[in-house]
Amino acid sequence: MTQQTKTLRDSAAMRWTALLLLALAMFCSYIFMDILSPIKDLMQDTRGWDSRAFGTMQGAEVFLNVWAFFLIFAGIILDKMGVRFTALLSAAVMLVGAVIKWYAVGESFMGTGLEAWFNTHLNWGPLFGIEWLDILPFYDGMPASAKLAASGFMIFGCGCEMAGITVSRGIVKWFKGREMALAMGSEMALARLGVATCMIFSPYFARLGGSVSVSRSVAFGVVLMCIALIMTVVYFFMDKKLDSQTGEAEEKDDPFKISDLGRILTDSGFWIVALLCVLYYSAIFPFQKYAVNMLQCNLSLTTPDASSFWASEYVTYAQYIIMLLVAGAGFASNFQKEKARRYGLLCLSIVALIAYCYMGFMRQTAESIFAVFPLLAVLITPILGSYLDHHGKAVSMLMLGSLLLIGCHLTFAFVLPMFKSSAVGGIIIAYATILVLGASFSLVPASLWPSVPKLVDAKIIGSAYALIFWIQNIGLWLFPTLIGKVLDATNPEGTSATELDYTAPLVMLASLGVAALLLGLLLKAVDKRKGLGLEEPNIKS
Numbered sequence: 172m173t174q175q176t177k178t179l180r181d182s183a184a185m186r187w188t189a190l191l192l193l194a195l196a197m198f199c200s201y202i203f204m205d206i207l208s209p210i211k212d213l214m215q216d217t218r219g220w221d222s223r224a225f226g227t228m229q230g231a232e233v234f235l236n237v238w239a240f241f242l243i244f245a246g247i248i249l250d251k252m253g254v255r256f257t258a259l260l261s262a263a264v265m266l267v268g269a270v271i272k273w274y275a276v277g278e279s280f281m282g283t284g285l286e287a288w289f290n291t292h293l294n295w296g297p298l299f300g301i302e303w304l305d306i307l308p309f310y311d312g313m314p315a316s317a318k319l320a321a322s323g324f325m326i327f328g329c330g331c332e333m334a335g336i337t338v339s340r341g342i343v344k345w346f347k348g349r350e351m352a353l354a355m356g357s358e359m360a361l362a363r364l365g366v367a368t369c370m371i372f373s374p375y376f377a378r379l380g381g382s383v384s385v386s387r388s389v390a391f392g393v394v395l396m397c398i399a400l401i402m403t404v405v406y407f408f409m410d411k412k413l414d415s416q417t418g419e420a421e422e423k424d425d426p427f428k429i430s431d432l433g434r435i436l437t438d439s440g441f442w443i444v445a446l447l448c449v450l451y452y453s454a455i456f457p458f459q460k461y462a463v464n465m466l467q468c469n470l471s472l473t474t475p476d477a478s479s480f481w482a483s484e485y486v487t488y489a490q491y492i493i494m495l496l497v498a499g500a501g502f503a504s505n506f507q508k509e510k511a512r513r514y515g516l517l518c519l520s521i522v523a524l525i526a527y528c529y530m531g532f533m534r535q536t537a538e539s540i541f542a543v544f545p546l547l548a549v550l551i552t553p554i555l556g557s558y559l560d561h562h563g564k565a566v567s568m569l570m571l572g573s574l575l576l577i578g579c580h581l582t583f584a585f586v587l588p589m590f591k592s593s594a595v596g597g598i599i600i601a602y603a604t605i606l607v608l609g610a611s612f613s614l615v616p617a618s619l620w621p622s623v624p625k626l627v628d629a630k631i632i633g634s635a636y637a638l639i640f641w642i643q644n645i646g647l648w649l650f651p652t653l654i655g656k657v658l659d660a661t662n663p664e665g666t667s668a669t670e671l672d673y674t675a676p677l678v679m680l681a682s683l684g685v686a687a688l689l690l691g692l693l694l695k696a697v698d699k700r701k702g703l704g705l706e707e708p709n710i711k712s
Contacts, residue, residue: 177416178413178416178417179409179412179413179416180345180413180417185409186345186346186349186354187354188409189341189345189406189409189410190342190345190346190354190357190358191361192402192403192405192406192409193258193338193341193342193358193402193406194338194357194358194361194362195361195398195399195402196258196262196334196338196399196402196403196406197334197335197338197358197361197362197365197399198361198362198364198365198368198399199365199395199396199398199399199402200265200330200331200334200362200365200396200399201362201363201365201366201369202365202366202368202369202392202395203265203269203327203369203392203393203395203396204232204327204331204365204369205366205369205370205373205459205460206369206373206388206389206391206392207225207228207229207276207373207385207388207389207460208229208369208370208373208459208460208461208462208463209369209370209373209374209463209537209538209541210373210374210377210385210388211225211460211461211463211464211668212464212467212668212669213374213377213383213385214276214385215668216383216668217383217385218276218314218316218317218385219314220314220316220317221655221659222654222655222656222658222659222662222671223310223655223656223658223659224313224314224317224655225317225460225655226460226461226651226652226653226654226655226656226658227306227308227309227310227313227317227321227651227652227655228308228317228320228321228324229324229457229460229651229652229655230306230308230457230647230648230649230650230651230652231308231321231322231324231325231328231648232324232325232327232328232331232647232648233328233332233644233647233648234308234321234325234328234648235325235326235328235329236328236329236332236640236641236644236648237641237644237645237648240641241329241332241333242332242333242336242638242640242641242644243638243641245257245261245329245332245333245336246336246635246636246638248260248333249333249336249337249340250631254337254340254341254344254410255406255407255410255411257333257337258334258337258338258341258403258406258407258410259400259403259404259407260330260333261330261331261333261334261337261403262330262334262396262399262400262402262403263330263400264326264327264329264330264333265327265330265331265334265396265399266330266393266396266397266399266400267326267327267330268323268324268325268326268327268328268329268330269323269327269389269392269393269396270323270393271319271320271322271323271326272319272320272323272324272327272389273323273386273389273390273392273393274319274323275316275317275319275320275322275323276316276320276385276386276389277386277389278384278386280315280316280319281316285319286315286316286319287315289315289318289319290315293309293313293318294309294310294311294312294313295307295309295310295311296310296311305656306649306652306653306656308321308325309321332640332644335636335640336636336640338358339355339623339636340632340636341406341410342354342355342358343624343632344410345413347624350557350560351560351621351624353557353560355621357502359548359613360502360545360548360549360613361502361549363545363548363549363612364498364545364549366459366542366544366545367494367498367542367543367544367545367546368491369392370463370538370539370541370542370544371487371490371491371494371538371539371542372388372391372487372491373388373391373392373538374388374536374538375484375487376388376390376391379484432631432638434627434631435627435631435635435638436638438626438627439697440626440694440697440698440701440703440705441623441626441627441635441638441639443690443693443694443697444619444622444623444626444639444694445638445639445642445643446642446690447569447619447687447690447691447694448619448639448642448643449642449643449645449646450646450683450684450686450687450690451569451572451573451576451615451683451684451687452615452643452646452647453643453646453647453649453650453680453683454576454580454650454680454681454683454684454687455576455608455612456647457646457647457650457651457654457680458580458654458680459544460651460654461651461654461658461673461676462541462544462605463537463538463541464537464668464669464671465583465673465677466537466540466541466601467537467668467669468669468670468671468672468673469583469587469588469591469597469601469673470537470540470587470591470597470598470601471591471592471593471594471597472535472536472537473535473594474535475533475534475535481530481533481534481535482534486530486534489530490527490530490531490534490539493523493526493527493530494527494542494546496519496520496523497520497523497524497527497546497549497550498520498545498546498549498550500516500517500519500520500523501516501517501520501524501546501549501550502549502550503516504516504517504520504550505554505557517550520550524543524546527543527546528543528602531543531598531602532595532598540598540601540602540605541605543602543605543606543609544605544606544608544609544612545609545612546606546609547606547607547609547610547613548609548610548612548613551610551613555568555613555614555618559618559621559708560708561708562708563705563706563707563708564618564706565618565619565621565622565705565706566618566691566694566695566698566705566706567695567706568614568615568618569614569615569618569619569687569691569694570688570691570692570695571611571614572611572612572614572615572618573611573684573685573687573688573691574684574688575607575608575610575611575614576608576611576681576683576684576687577681577684577685577688578607579604579605579607579608579611580677580678580680580681580684581677581678581681582600582604583604583673583677584673584674584677584678584681585674586600587600587601587604588674622705623635623636623639625703625704625705626703646683650680653676653679654676654679654680657675657676657679658671658673658675658676660675661674661675
């Protein structure tokens with residue numbers, strides 16, 4: 172080991188390897204998180220899940236995190252036991268939940284005594300007997316498979332959100348004082364590539380061989396969760412080696428104090444950031460779960476001839492390879508010092524993106540169109556992270572992200588339906604809006620998460636992230652359920668899964684963007700008055 176490289180953390184290769192392991196684990200979890208999203212129509216046709224059942228199951232993912240305060244306990248576990256223990260625990264919990272959900276949607280569950288039990292139990296009514304508060308994870312008449320899937324998804328959600336705060340803490344540990352915003356933005360960009368992977372391969376496995384089986388899609392996700400567990404095991408040993416080199420003890424030696432939470436909760440800057448988080452993410456993640464179905468309802472898509480290349484299984488692999496080329500070349504261009512190489516990779520990424528969009532148009536499937544959602548984010552998130560590291564302006568970026576979010580949801584609500592009769596025009600508008608929404612999404616993690624260490628003491632940063640994630644989870648539990656209820660309320664009973672009117676849910680999501688924009692203005696004023704440094708660069712010259 173050279174004098175310049177004293178620890179693994181001082182080696183750029185080693186700290187970025189640690190980041191890659193964490194990002195790959197989150198990549199797999201993001202795939203499973205939305206594994207049923209692109210096949211909502213198949214869930215209705217094969218399992219009898221209407222919009223309410225689908226939305227209720229999707230919202231159940233974070234139910235325990237919100238109402239059993241599991242995320243708060245996860246933050247305490249993280250502060251007491253450290254990054255590597257919590258990373259392993261979260262991966263194991265996610266795998267258990269994934270296996271339960273796989274069993275729930277499979278044919279082997281049908282006709283069992285367990286199915287009969289779920290049919291006769293967990294028939295909950297609305298909160299406080301108020302009909303509009305019928306938002307609990309189970310209800311009378313909910314299909315048994317959806318109830319068990321919701322139960323498994325709750326367990327998965329506990330592990331997934333625990334992993335989220337653990338990854339954030341791990342990045343702070345490995346990158347503090349270095350390119351932290353770039354690292355956080357890069358991790359989120361790579362992990363969200365899982366969204367595109369899910370959109371492409373979940374329908375592929377569901378329809379593999381010409382027969383429909385939704386359990387195959389979930390089985391694909393279970394395999395990936397096994398891989399995520401392996402990634403966290405490797406990270407465990409890297410992190411342990413780092414501590415042995417630095418002599419630093421894991422946080423378990425620093426006792427948790429309730430007074431620490433009080434220090435966080437009495438900070439106005441923290442609350443504004445937390446509310447920004449819940450508003451913005453509530454307008455994105457729940458939308459992802461319905462986006463493919465929304466496109467199916469607002470685009471005129473014609474299935475290619477069964478004998479053509481565009482209807483074959485090979486086009487799925489070809490499109491995914493091109494998608495990886497878009498993401499890989501675009502991401503790598505951020506790290507090139509030579510202008511010729513940087514712009515060459517950037518041009519390659521743009522050309523590949525155009526080719527990908529053309530293939531999506533020829534395939535005429537909503538899932539392959541929406542799969543472009545994270546691609547622009549993969550390209551520009553590292554750029555934004557690097558800009559924040561060197562120039563700052565985090566709050567300004569949050570406000571810009573909110574403006575783009577509002578415009579995109581209103582475009583989906585009012586402009587896209589006007590072009591339903593235009594096979595080409597509708598898809599062009601859909602692509603453009605989805606790409607802009609992805610860009611908006613990249614503005615938030617690159618600017619929001621690196622701001623948290625500026626608001627709280629390093630000793631309680633795990634609890635701070637846990638509180639933010641807990642507040643965020645309130646929205647992630649509530650809005651998938653609300654979207655499903657609003658869809659059922661604004662569409663006649665018996666409406667086909669591909670003929671729903673999504674105007675009301677989209678306007679509801681756009682209103683969240685308006686509230687986030689107003690909070691961004693407030694945060695900028697608070698930052699200026701208190702000197703929080705949120706608009707200042709992370710790397711001091």
